[in-house]
Structures are given as C-alpha cells and as structure tokens.
Amino acid sequence: MxxxxxxxxGNEILSGKVVDTNSPFLATELRSLGVDLERILTxxxxxxxxxxxxxxxxETYDYVFTSGGIGPTHDDLTMDAIAKAFDRDLELNQSMVExxxxxxxxxxxxxxxxxxxxxxxxxxIDAGDLWFPVVIVExxxxxxxxxxxxxxxxxxxxDRFRGVPxxxxxxYVKRRESDIADHLxxxxxxxxxxxxxxxxxxxxxxxxxxLTLESRDADYLSRAQQSLLARLDDDAIFKIE
Amino acid sequence: MxxxxxxxxGNEILSGKVVDTNSPFLATELRSLGVDLERILTxxxxxxxxxxxxxxxxETYDYVFTSGGIGPTHDDLTMDAIAKAFDRDLELNQSMVExxxxxxxxxxxxxxxxxxxxxxxxxxIDAGDLWFPVVIVExxxxxxxxxxxxxxxxxxxxDRFRGVPxxxxxxYVKRRESDIADHLxxxxxxxxxxxxxxxxxxxxxxxxxxLTLESRDADYLSRAQQSLLARLDDDAIFKIE
Numbered sequence: 001m002x003x004x005x006x007x008x009x010g011n012e013i014l015s016g017k018v019v020d021t022n023s024p025f026l027a028t029e030l031r032s033l034g035v036d037l038e039r040i041l042t043x044x045x046x047x048x049x050x051x052x053x054x055x056x057x058x059e060t061y062d063y064v065f066t067s068g069g070i071g072p073t074h075d076d077l078t079m080d081a082i083a084k085a086f087d088r089d090l091e092l093n094q095s096m097v098e099x100x101x102x103x104x105x106x107x108x109x110x111x112x113x114x115x116x117x118x119x120x121x122x123x124x125i126d127a128g129d130l131w132f133p134v135v136i137v138e139x140x141x142x143x144x145x146x147x148x149x150x151x152x153x154x155x156x157x158x159d160r161f162r163g164v165p166x167x168x169x170x171x172y173v174k175r176r177e178s179d180i181a182d183h184l185x186x187x188x189x190x191x192x193x194x195x196x197x198x199x200x201x202x203x204x205x206x207x208x209x210x211l212t213l214e215s216r217d218a219d220y221l222s223r224a225q226q227s228l229l230a231r232l233d234d235d236a237i238f239k240i241e
Numbered sequence: 242m243x244x245x246x247x248x249x250x251g252n253e254i255l256s257g258k259v260v261d262t263n264s265p266f267l268a269t270e271l272r273s274l275g276v277d278l279e280r281i282l283t284x285x286x287x288x289x290x291x292x293x294x295x296x297x298x299x300e301t302y303d304y305v306f307t308s309g310g311i312g313p314t315h316d317d318l319t320m321d322a323i324a325k326a327f328d329r330d331l332e333l334n335q336s337m338v339e340x341x342x343x344x345x346x347x348x349x350x351x352x353x354x355x356x357x358x359x360x361x362x363x364x365x366i367d368a369g370d371l372w373f374p375v376v377i378v379e380x381x382x383x384x385x386x387x388x389x390x391x392x393x394x395x396x397x398x399x400d401r402f403r404g405v406p407x408x409x410x411x412x413y414v415k416r417r418e419s420d421i422a423d424h425l426x427x428x429x430x431x432x433x434x435x436x437x438x439x440x441x442x443x444x445x446x447x448x449x450x451x452l453t454l455e456s457r458d459a460d461y462l463s464r465a466q467q468s469l470l471a472r473l474d475d476d477a478i479f480k481i482e
Contacts, residue, residue: 012438014278015407016269017453023283028257037255042264042281072422073439074429111422148443166256181313181352188315197253198314202389212258 005061008042009068034163050081068145072111083119099131127156172207172238183231191224207238246302249283250309275404291322309386313352324360340372368397413448413479424472448479
C-alpha cells in the first residue's frame with residue numbers, strides 16, 4: 001500500500017498561536033483513500049532543517065505533503081528549502097505571474113513575484129480558480145498553510161492517491177479497558193492482521209472503551225468482529241457502528 | 242532558553258480517527274512558561290521506532306514529552322520502548338499497584354499490573370489523586386494520551402519547566418500580505434531578534450493579515466511595534482492587542 005508523510009512548517013503551531021487543522025484533514029482524507037500516513041512532523045521555519053527533513057521523507061515514503069511557508073514574507077522558506085533538498089534552482093514561473101496579474105488587474109509586485117519562484121523542473125498543476133497551482137517536486141506535494149486553500153488544492157489532486165481503503169467498525173464497550181485487555185490480546189493472536197484500537201473514555205456515561213477494528217478485507221473484519229463478540233458478554237456492548 | 246520536543250504516539254491520530262488536542266495544549270503551556278517547543282512528531286505504535294525517536298529527541302532537546310501508549314492493551318508500547326531507548330529493564334512499581342488496589346478495593350489484574358511496569362531507575366512523581374504517577378526517565382516525561390489525564394499530570398509538574406516567557410503583540414492589518422511584505426522585511430533588518438509572524442486571513446471581513454510580534458524583551462518589542470506602525474499608514478491598522 002502507498003505510504004505518506006506530512007511535514008508541517010510553522011513557528012505559529014509550535015508556539016501554540018495557531019492550532020494545526022491541516023494534519024487532521026489530511027489524515028482523514030488519506031485514510032479514506034487507503035494511503036497509510038506514517039508520520040506527521042511539525043518544525044520551525046528554518047531552511048536547512050526543512051531541506052533535511054523533506055529529503056529524508058522523500059526517500060522513505062511514497063508521498064510527501066508539506067503545509068505552510070509559501071507566502072510572500074520573510075518566514076516563507078519552503079520553496080527555497082525544497083529546491084535545496086533536491087539540488088535545484090528557483091525560477092520564476094511566468095504563467096503564475098500572468099494568472100495573478102489577470103486576477104488582480106495590476107502588475108505583480110516584488111513580493112508576489114517571490115511567491116512565483118518555484119523549483120526548476122517541478123510539476124505545476126492547476127487547482128481550480130486559484131492563481132497559485134499545486135507544485136510537486138519529485139514526490140513532494142507543496143501545500144499552503146491556510147486551511148481553506150490547502151483543502152481546495154488537495155481536493156483538486158486527490159484522485160492521484162489511491163490505495164485500498166480500510167473498512168472500519170466501532171464497538172463501544174461498557175467495561176474498563178483493563179478488564180477486557182486479555183480478550184483483546186487473544187483476539188489479536190487469532191487475527192494478527194487486524195488493526196485494533198482501544199481508547200478508554202473517562203467522560204462518557206454509556207460506555208468506557210471505544211474499540212476500533214479495521215481491515216482492508218471486509219470478510220476478515222467480519223470474522224474478527226464475531227470472534228470478539230463471542231469473547232465479551234452480551235451486556236458488555238453498548239453499541240456497534 | 243530551555244528547548245522541548247513532543248512525541249505523539251498513536252495510530253489513531255495518523256489514521257484520522259482522533260484529533261490530537263494534546264499537542265496544542267502542550268504548545269500553549271510551554272510557550273507561556275518560556276520553553277521553546279521545537280518539534281512535534283507523531284508516529285505509529287511501533288516499539289523500535291518509538292525507542293529510536295525518543296533517544297534522538299532526548300539527546301537534542303532539554304525536555305522531551307511523550308503522549309500515548311501507556312495503557313494496558315496490546316498497542317501500549319511506550320514504556321517498553323522508552324526502557325529500550327535507555328537500555329533499562331522494566332520493573333513492577335509496587336507503590337503504583339498498591340495505590341490502584343486501594344482505589345478500586347480489589348486486587349490488580351494482569352492488565353493493571355502491566356501498566357505498573359515502568360523503566361528501572363526512573364523518577365516517579367505523584368499527580369494529585371491519580372493512581373498513575375508521572376514517570377520520568379532521564380529528561381523524558383511520559384504522559385498518557387487521554388487529554389484530561391495529560392492535562393492534570395502536566396499541571397502537577399509544570400513549575401519544573403520555566404524559561405523567560407515571550408511578550409506577544411497582535412496587530413490586525415487591512416492590507417494584503419503581499420502589499421506589506423517589504424515593510425516586514427525592512428522591520429526585521431532593523432530588529433533582527435524580533436519573532437515576527439504574518440498570517441493571511443481569507444475569511445475575515447475586517448482585516449486581511451494578522452501579524453504577531455514577539456520578544457522576551459518588552460522594551461525591544463515596544464520599539465519594534467513603534468517602528469512597524471511608522472512604516473504602515475494609519476488606515477491600514479484594524480486593531481492592536
């Protein structure tokens with residue numbers, strides 16, 4: 001199955017000023033596509049650090065996504081860093097400049113031209129009505145930090161990323177996690193390929209643990225469900241969905 | 242200033258089933274204490290991977306915090322991994338067992354005893370009325386994934402982490418980011434130590450960019466503010482707070 005990593009670039013997240021909503025969005029999207037997101041890393045706006053991490057991720061995962069650092073200001077270093085990671089030059093993308101000028105009706109200023117400096121030899125893919133396209137260097141997909149724009153851009157290329165999606169089953173259990181842990185371990189001996197999550201909920205009234213059972217194989221999942229239910233007493237289940 | 246890194250352990254976050262609220266909480270807390278959070282990394286529940294990342298973080302940052310993976314089930318591998326990272330054994334902490342048994346009035350079962358297996362030679366610090374203490378190995382502080390418990394535990398030891406806090410000023414600007422970028426760059430030439438953030442807001446009516454100015458030196462911050470305001474026309478400012 002395809003694997004992915006996400007690099008979040010932004011002092012504003014590390015300093016707690018902004019809550020990162022891009023990671024949960026991409027995690028959910030990639031899951032529904034069947035792509036395995038294996039790493040989310042948040043780092044400051046530092047060019048050498050970004051270059052090093054992008055390079056390492058690009059070598060390890062099938063798809064890399066970056067978020068943030070592509071605006072016109074001093075702390076927008078992502079394009080420079082990605083160019084550096086792959087030993088490329090930055091060059092002015094004339095079609096981005098033209099599109100921007102058409103949209104605003106006036107010539108691009110210096111800061112706007114800076115935003116149109118992208119690594120040489122990259123792929124440039126139009127994203128709907130946005131003047132700024134999705135820029136792809138090797139397997140690295142460069143997204144903005146602004147959630148609405150990131151979402152719009154991801155949607156415009158999402159069909160490129162497709163694995164076999166997981167089937168998910170949620171079972172809400174009225175027992176304490178420590179009272180069912182042995183059953184869960186036994187279940188995994190019988191169904192070693194099952195992805196089993198166990199999440200205690202201390203503030204719910206109707207159940208105490210949420211179990212998630214996942215598999216890419218619907219039949220395997222169904223058999224695992226039956227096996228788990230046989231291990232728990234009927235009264236232990238609050239609901240299944 | 243002290244630095245910190247945060248390791249989030251959990252398939253549930255990578256798969257989009259759970260939104261990570263622990264990272265924003267700790268980012269905000271550390272910021273208010275004056276500790277520089279420099280890295281947030283989310284990885285799956287895999288013992289060797291956790292051990293490797295914990296070890297690397299421990300060597301690089303003053304404080305490391307982990308979140309998740311300390312419950313009684315199959316996917317709770319954090320204690321094993323941290324023991325491995327520092328070449329220690331896991332041993333049963335008798336006082337944790339006693340406290341748990343006192344709280345529930347019955348003997349601890351196997352799963353509960355598993356939760357009381359912690360790395361040898363670690364620090365164990367009581368966290369209020371919780372039977373599970375904060376466990377610290379070297380500079381690694383081990384927290385649970387459940388947000389309420391993590392918060393309670395962090396609060397119980399937060400006074401250990403104290404740097405010089407930042408002073409923060411927010412300036413809401415009615416201009417486009419690309420129209421003020423040059424002024425921002427000039428400001429940073431004059432005030433190279435200023436931490437300046439620039440965040441375009443596409444869905445606000447009253448302003449288009451939020452600027453954040455930060456410094457640990459209140460006087461420096463005040464002078465930077467004056468210099469910035471002198472560069473922008475009066476009408477460009479929506480508000481300052």
